[in-house]
Amino acid sequence: MAAPETSTAAVPSLYTNNALRNAFGGVLSFFILLLIGVMAFSIRLFSVIKYESVIHEFDPYFNYRVTQFLAKNGIYEFWNWFDDRTWYPLGRVIGGTVYPGLTLTAGTIWWLLNSLNIPLSVETVCVFTAPIFSALASWATFLLTKEVKGTGAGLTAAALLAMVPSYISRSVAGSYDNEAVAIFALIFTFYLYIKTLNTGSLFYATLNSIAYFYMVCSWGGYTFIINLIPMHVLLCIVTGRFSSRLYIAYAPLVVLGTLLAALVPVVGFNAVMTSEHFASFLVFIILHVVAFVYYIKGILSPKMFKVAVTLVVSVGLAVCCAVIAVLIALVASSPTKGWSGRSLSLLDPTYASKYIPIIASVSEHQPPTWPSYFMDINVLAFLVPAGIVACFSPLSDSSSFVVLYIATSVYFSGVMVRLMLVFAPAACITSGIALSQSFDVFTRSIKFQLPGISSNTEVDAAETSSATAEAQNDAVKTEKSEETSKNRPSKKSKKKEKEEKPSTKAKAEKRLIALPLDSSVISLLLLILLGAFYVVHCVWAAAEAYSAPSIVLTSHSHDGLHVFDDFREAYAWLRHNTDVDDKVASWWDYGYQTTAMANRTVIVDNNTWNNTHIATVGTAMSSPEKAAWEIFHSLDVKYVLVVFGGLVGYPSDDINKFLWMVRIGGGVFPHIKEPDYLRDGQYRIDSQATPTMLNCLMYKLSYYRFVETDGKGFDRVRQTEIGKKYFKLTHFEEVFTTHHWMVRIYKLKPPKNRIRGKTKKSKSKTSSASSRAKRSGMGKKNPWH
Amino acid sequence: MGRASSKEDAGALFHSLRSAYAATPVNLKIIDLYVGFAIFTALIQVVYMAVVGSFPFNSFLSGVLSCVGTTVLAVCLRIQVNRENKEFKDLPPERAFADFVLCNLVLHLVIMNFLG
Numbered sequence: 097m098a099a100p101e102t103s104t105a106a107v108p109s110l111y112t113n114n115a116l117r118n119a120f121g122g123v124l125s126f127f128i129l130l131l132i133g134v135m136a137f138s139i140r141l142f143s144v145i146k147y148e149s150v151i152h153e154f155d156p157y158f159n160y161r162v163t164q165f166l167a168k169n170g171i172y173e174f175w176n177w178f179d180d181r182t183w184y185p186l187g188r189v190i191g192g193t194v195y196p197g198l199t200l201t202a203g204t205i206w207w208l209l210n211s212l213n214i215p216l217s218v219e220t221v222c223v224f225t226a227p228i229f230s231a232l233a234s235w236a237t238f239l240l241t242k243e244v245k246g247t248g249a250g251l252t253a254a255a256l257l258a259m260v261p262s263y264i265s266r267s268v269a270g271s272y273d274n275e276a277v278a279i280f281a282l283i284f285t286f287y288l289y290i291k292t293l294n295t296g297s298l299f300y301a302t303l304n305s306i307a308y309f310y311m312v313c314s315w316g317g318y319t320f321i322i323n324l325i326p327m328h329v330l331l332c333i334v335t336g337r338f339s340s341r342l343y344i345a346y347a348p349l350v351v352l353g354t355l356l357a358a359l360v361p362v363v364g365f366n367a368v369m370t371s372e373h374f375a376s377f378l379v380f381i382i383l384h385v386v387a388f389v390y391y392i393k394g395i396l397s398p399k400m401f402k403v404a405v406t407l408v409v410s411v412g413l414a415v416c417c418a419v420i421a422v423l424i425a426l427v428a429s430s431p432t433k434g435w436s437g438r439s440l441s442l443l444d445p446t447y448a449s450k451y452i453p454i455i456a457s458v459s460e461h462q463p464p465t466w467p468s469y470f471m472d473i474n475v476l477a478f479l480v481p482a483g484i485v486a487c488f489s490p491l492s493d494s495s496s497f498v499v500l501y502i503a504t505s506v507y508f509s510g511v512m513v514r515l516m517l518v519f520a521p522a523a524c525i526t527s528g529i530a531l532s533q534s535f536d537v538f539t540r541s542i543k544f545q546l547p548g549i550s551s552n553t554e555v556d557a558a559e560t561s562s563a564t565a566e567a568q569n570d571a572v573k574t575e576k577s578e579e580t581s582k583n584r585p586s587k588k589s590k591k592k593e594k595e596e597k598p599s600t601k602a603k604a605e606k607r608l609i610a611l612p613l614d615s616s617v618i619s620l621l622l623l624i625l626l627g628a629f630y631v632v633h634c635v636w637a638a639a640e641a642y643s644a645p646s647i648v649l650t651s652h653s654h655d656g657l658h659v660f661d662d663f664r665e666a667y668a669w670l671r672h673n674t675d676v677d678d679k680v681a682s683w684w685d686y687g688y689q690t691t692a693m694a695n696r697t698v699i700v701d702n703n704t705w706n707n708t709h710i711a712t713v714g715t716a717m718s719s720p721e722k723a724a725w726e727i728f729h730s731l732d733v734k735y736v737l738v739v740f741g742g743l744v745g746y747p748s749d750d751i752n753k754f755l756w757m758v759r760i761g762g763g764v765f766p767h768i769k770e771p772d773y774l775r776d777g778q779y780r781i782d783s784q785a786t787p788t789m790l791n792c793l794m795y796k797l798s799y800y801r802f803v804e805t806d807g808k809g810f811d812r813v814r815q816t817e818i819g820k821k822y823f824k825l826t827h828f829e830e831v832f833t834t835h836h837w838m839v840r841i842y843k844l845k846p847p848k849n850r851i852r853g854k855t856k857k858s859k860s861k862t863s864s865a866s867s868r869a870k871r872s873g874m875g876k877k878n879p880w881h
Numbered sequence: 882m883g884r885a886s887s888k889e890d891a892g893a894l895f896h897s898l899r900s901a902y903a904a905t906p907v908n909l910k911i912i913d914l915y916v917g918f919a920i921f922t923a924l925i926q927v928v929y930m931a932v933v934g935s936f937p938f939n940s941f942l943s944g945v946l947s948c949v950g951t952t953v954l955a956v957c958l959r960i961q962v963n964r965e966n967k968e969f970k971d972l973p974p975e976r977a978f979a980d981f982v983l984c985n986l987v988l989h990l991v992i993m994n995f996l997g
Contacts, residue, residue, distance in 0.1 A: 138924070213986060248904075252992055296961070296968060296969065296972075297972075297980065298954070298957050298961070298977070298980035298983075298984050299980045299983065301957075301984065301988050302980075302983060302984045306987070333975035339968065340960040340966060340968060340969075341968065343956070343957065344957045344961075345961065345962065347953040347956070348950075348953055348954060348957065348984060350953075350986065351946055351948065351949055351950040351953050351988070352984075352988055352991070354946065355942075355943070355946050355950070355988070355992065355995060356991055358939070358942060358995060359991065359994060359995055365938060365939075365942075368942065386967045387956075390899075395898070395902065395905075396894075396898065396901060397897065400893065400894055400897045400898075401891070403890045403891075403894045403896075404894050407890070407891060407894065550982075737991070
């Protein structure tokens with residue numbers, strides 16, 4: 097890079113040479129960053145190309161509906177919105193229970209574009225919010241890693257984050273969920289914290305608090321920040337790295353951050369009353385004590401300081417114990433020790449399955465399997481340990497923060513697969529550091545060994561000659577590892593070499609290391625090959641694994657592409673063929689989509705805040721027809737919606753989720769017992785199934801008239817013929833079944849006008865004239881019990 | 882350690898503390914006075930809450946946290962302006978004061994919003 101400048105100028109001064117090189121480097125890194133942003137945006141567009149610009153999954157539909165409301169009615173209506181179209185008859189206070197960051201961000205972007213007369217629809221803005229913010233997140237990663245280790249590491253980390261599959265999975269175009277903006281807020285907050293720590297400027301501390309406020313607005317995972325930063329401060333204090341910059345970085349953040357967090361209605365007073373925030377207050381107090389001690393130490397002589405210490409210790413210890421005892425008593429008096437259910441399930445992974453089955457039933461809350469690590473971060477799994485070692489030489493405040501971040505996020509990602517997302521930026525930062533360090537060593541070795549290149553060759557020559565003895569040892573080691581690399585996979589030798597590099601660097605201190613030319617060239621090429629594997633995997637994962645909108649399904653067969661658009665077909669039918677005030681009951685998975693697309697009131701939805709209400713619906717689905725009719729009638733339900741995948745082989749249908757309905761219903765209504773639905777501990781729906789199972793509403797609604805499709809009633813998902821094939825529905829009537837039988841909608845039959853006598857009560861639906869005579873003898877008893 | 886000697890030590894400690902503190906420059910003492918005033922205000926508010934009850938809890942929180950907040954920011958200013966502090970040698974005190982004012986502005990904006 098510097099060769100043309102030195103050869104053309106007559107007597108180049110060192111200063112202009114360096115300035116030119118710096119300018120060139122600055123422009124180059126600017127364009128690289130631009131390209132990284134474009135790449136981050138484009139790699140997330142596969143679903144838009146393969147399907148269409150549509151909102152994916154379940155949760156994004158709720159966010160989309162809230163954004164529509166915000167766009168139509170303005171921000172004051174949004175803050176005060178009470179939604180009466182979900183959780184009938186309870187309703188939901190949207191203003192106070194939703195994290196507003198994502199909605200407000202998309203709403204602001206929509207409003208801005210529309211005021212500039214660029215008429216994008218709300219849906220388009222919602223679909224493309226996530227890719228835009230992932231580009232911003234990779235730029236934030238660049239800034240963060242630049243603060244830790246320099247520009248080269250920053251660019252590498254940004255490039256890695258733009259493509260890492262774990263982050264792509266939650267931020268494709270169409271995945272309009274909280275994490276789309278929350279990850280950007282997380283990385284940006286960490287960057288501002290590290291910047292304040294490095295510079296000690298109060299201005300950055302203010303910006304840090306504002307960025308933390310944006311994070312609190314966006315995602316419930318903000319508790320990770322407010323626990324990680326105190327942990328880091330404590331680590332710095334304990335390892336003797338206390339400085340006034342640490343005080344300036346942490347203390348304003350706690351005060352301003354708590355206040356700003358309390359401003360968000362969802363958090364409110366939880367910011368000062370729940371255990372998730374106590375760590376920050378505790379470390380706040382500890383920090384002040386330590387700062388005070390350092391101050392006193394600074395103004396006293398050593399002898400006097402010793403006296404002060406003994407005095408304080410004897411008096412203050414008693415006071416401290418009393419205060420701590422009071423605090424512990426307060427916290428221990430609450431049954432969950434002040435923690436919320438979700439946080440407790442993070443600390444104790446078995447908590448949810450024992451006490452809160454709803455949290456345990458969500459698939460995102462399960463622990464990840466080993467292959468999911470290689471799927472989600474791929475090559476970074478090998479580079480992360482090397483990066484951790486590189487952070488230790490030399491250990492600074494910022495690199496200790498990175499090590500702590502990755503250690504805690506690895507633990508949490510092991511508890512819940514959804515938190516792999518928090519682990520991904522840490523992995524990218526450390527891998528970026530490792531990759532950039534190794535590139536540094538190799539390119540430097542090559543540069544010094546090419547004839548007559550650098551301007552300080554004299555100095556380098558002396559140093560390289562003194563280091564040749566070490567270099568010889570290195571050469572022997574690398575040659576040995578190079579030979580074995582021909583036999584073993586290249587990745588293992590890469591790790592060995594990278595671990596040797598930092599250790600030899602530490603030994604050589606200021607002396608430069610020059611490796612033999614051929615080994616550096618080959619290693620460089622192999623590193624580039626490693627990067628190529630990573631890129632290929634990321635693009636494949638983005639295109640094949642993470643771009644499914646899950647509301648539209650496709651399958652390839654010998655006669656072309658089949659598209660299963662049954663969900664939208666069913667919601668459109670509901671929208672056009674029912675009254676606006678009709679209530680629809682279904683399992684809670686489909687609540688958000690029903691309110692957003694079908695615009696009908698639902699009983700339960702994905703927010704799952706009321707366990708009893710969900711258990712009521714679950715009990716209804718598990719009961720026989722008449723009891724289920726009673727329950728639904730008491731909730732004013734008109735239509736029941738079930739998802740059935742038996743005809744086409746769609747595995748996530750309601751029959752597969754049915755056991756969770758039984759468990760959740762049984763948790764609140766004891767007459768529903770799970771063993772009643774299992775034959776010998778096995779869940780079956782064929783002829784060996786239990787009578788309770790064959791008579792329950794879910795079975796009947798799923799398999800009504802199913803035998804008419806192929807004559808035998810073969811369920812493609814369960815791979816058996818169904819048990820009860822010919823039956824009629826007495827209390828429900830089928831009103832709509834979609835093209836592939838994936839969604840089936842039933843209507844509740846209205847209660848009978850004439851009441852039968854107690855002695856002549858029969859199960860038949862055909863009313864006869866003779867029953868009219870017995871009506872007067874009935875009295876006040878409810879005949880439907 | 883005997884009672885008498887500890888008393889003497891306490892007296893000597895008090896004296897040395899006093900003399901060391903008297904040697905600090907005047908502008909730092911002014912900041913310390915401000916910090917003391919803010920802490921005193923916070924204590925009054927806590928005592929008032931203990932007497933009267935914490936019903937508009939957000940008002941109590943915003944009142945106490947505004948005092949604590951200005952304390953913290955004043956201490957940060959003191960750190961940055963203190964000429965003995967080697968880390969902030971090349972930070973002009975005007976810049977430190979401007980940062981202090983900005984941070985206070987943000988803090989009090991939030992307080993006014995949260996006060997109810």
